[in-house]
């Protein structure tokens with residue numbers, strides 16, 4: 107290749123041509139990571155295809171500066187997949203490719219490369235006479251001893267540490283023939299491993315067998331098929347995944363398993379490792395750049411046929427995966443927001459499976475409404491496991507859920523306390539019996555939501571069915587979807603109460619309340635503050651698992667993926683809290699959270715209980731959670747979504763303008779809205795309205811929301827938006843435009 111067309115991570119959808127210097131000619135080929143000059147900067151990009159001399163004629167021809175020869179080139183499959191991804195999520199190909207490179211190596215300055223270490227061994231055919239100096243003698247003698255003990259080669263570092271001397275001393279000894287020094291590749295990824303292999307393979311129960319058989323059949327026929335595995339918590343979904351992976355491995359096939367980062371616990375990892383040992387590569391966010399680089403290399407070279415990881419693992423360089431599993435498919439952490447590509451890993455998983463004639467399995471106890479709708483339209487095959495894994499023949503029961511109506515707990519309102527008597531009693535009882543409690547304070551973000559302390563009423567937008575947010579400077583309530591504003595009421599419209607307040611009781615305050623009221627109970631707190639340090643999240647879970655505390659208290663972090671045998675009580679401080687967020691998915695998230703957290707109680711042979719404290723026990727979402735009624739919830743939620751054309755009925759595209767000047771930013775957004783109006787008449791257009799977080803890092807944000815009916819193809823929307831962008835011309839100074847397709851929530 108003399109000229110290479112390179113995709114670069116800049117938000118301009120085109121390829122850039124570079125001359126290939128002679129010494130790189132054998133190395134440059136499609137899929138290679140290269141470093142190139144771009145303006146005054148250097149940038150890492152991916153070679154897409156050969157170019158021609160005439161490409162170069164148009165510009166000042168510039169040379170490729172570096173080629174990463176150690177990283178296997180991206181396969182054609184990944185090049186095509188990222189191209190689709192770029193077009194669906196409306197970003198540049200180069201931006202999509204950034205997500206397919208080992209995280210960290212997407213920057214030009216990345217020095218991450220294969221690491222080698224000098225290894226020393228003994229030369230049996232070396233000189234008879236010992237070397238002259240005492241130090242040199244000591245070194246040769248020590249290396250000989252290691253040699254006899256079959257410990258060589260040993261790292262040079264170790265030789266120097268134990269015998270003294272310098273690298274030059276060793277080099278001299280090698281030159282004289284006493285020792286060998288060799289450079290050995292060091293696999294930083296492998297060094298983090300090491301585990302025992304065990305195997306207990308339970309007999310599948312009937313529902314599992316049906317699921318596994320259906321999936322195996324599609325695998326045998328090498329037919330693309332997406333399965334929605336809807337199984338209550340503890341129904342044995344993970345065991346289904348394991349069987350499917352076994353089948354894939356029997357046929358020499360490869361697989362990707364996505365799990366939310368938060369549930370990449372040692373427990374989860376152990377279950378996969380104990381079945382597949384060294385074949386599994388586990389990717390997680392605590393890995394260093396070097397380790398990731400080596401992991402990526404190992405996967406690309408085919409050393410790990412099974413890859414487990416969070417969102418970004420969907421673009422792992424595995425050769426044509428035959429099975430793609432997305433556990434907890436409803437999790438919003440599968441959606442990336444910043445930087446581009448703003449992709450949803452679950453949807454990319456389905457597409458990647460489709461392109462590989464693979465099976466895709468989406469598992470959840472509370473499937474997303476999008477996936478449920480796809481199953482109802484027969485795009486996905488629904489597999490149900492409505493009961494928990496039977497213990498001694500009878501299905502383990504789901505925990506009993508009990509409601510504590512906070513309106514009947516007047517003493518809580520007079521103090522700043524948040525824990526009701528039944529909950530406190532429950533906690534201390536468990537602690538005395540050596541059992542454990544998880545306490546969830548489900549407060550996400552800092553949305554200043556107004557509520558009636560007496561009855562739990564929260565102001566809602568009349569048109570959008572989301573809670574309104576209170577803005578203190580302007581003293582009004584605003585809907586962050588359509589922009590409607592209202593003065594805050596003085597009395598509650600439901601109960602005429604005058605006690606209108608803002609929601610909030612932090613985890614810290616809860617911790618000190620617990621310390622004051624139950625001084626003998628040991629508490630661990632898990633929230634953003636206590637988990638900001640690397641590894642601390644795992645530490646806390648490990649300590650709780652070891653029984654170092656009676657109570658684990660925290661935000662929604664405590665809700666997912668945890669599996670502790672001794673937990674028999676789950677307390678939810680304010681069950682309706684999440685319902686009040688100004689987001690169309692607020693109710694769905696709240697239901698999922700309540701269901702997930704309830705599933706934490708009593709998973710082993712001990713029976714579980716859940717105590718829900720709330721002000722509004724009649725709220726339909728709370729009632730559905732109380733009855734473990736997913737079907738009821740889905741029917742209720744789908745009806746609302748359909749009336750309002752929200753997903754899954756319609757698709758959303760969020761268009762965000764941000765800039766340092768509020769007025770200029772808003773005006774640009776308004777101008778863009780008019781251009782979109784002329785382009786996309788068949789799409790519902792809302793806004794611009796100030797974004798949920800209006801000012802972020804000194805930038806003002808204004809949002810336009812498109813509701814795209816299902817009949818309008820995404821390519822039309824894309825073309826319309828590109829045309830509008832073109833007509834808008836260059837943006838005013840430092841105003842930025844961000845397009846988010848299928849946004850996860852408010853920004």
Ligand code: ADP
Nearest residue numbers: 308309310311338339340341342343344345495
């Ligand atoms: P889920 O992933 O649906 O929450 P798991 O796969 O974690 O459920 O299963 C719950 C528990 O039941 C686990 O401890 C698992 O080892 C066990 N289990 C799963 N399937 C069976 C089975 N067929 N027989 C016995 N135990 C099982």
Ligand code: ZN
Nearest residue numbers: 558561598601
């Ligand atoms: Zn009220």
Ligand code: ZN
Nearest residue numbers: 567570585588
């Ligand atoms: Zn509204």
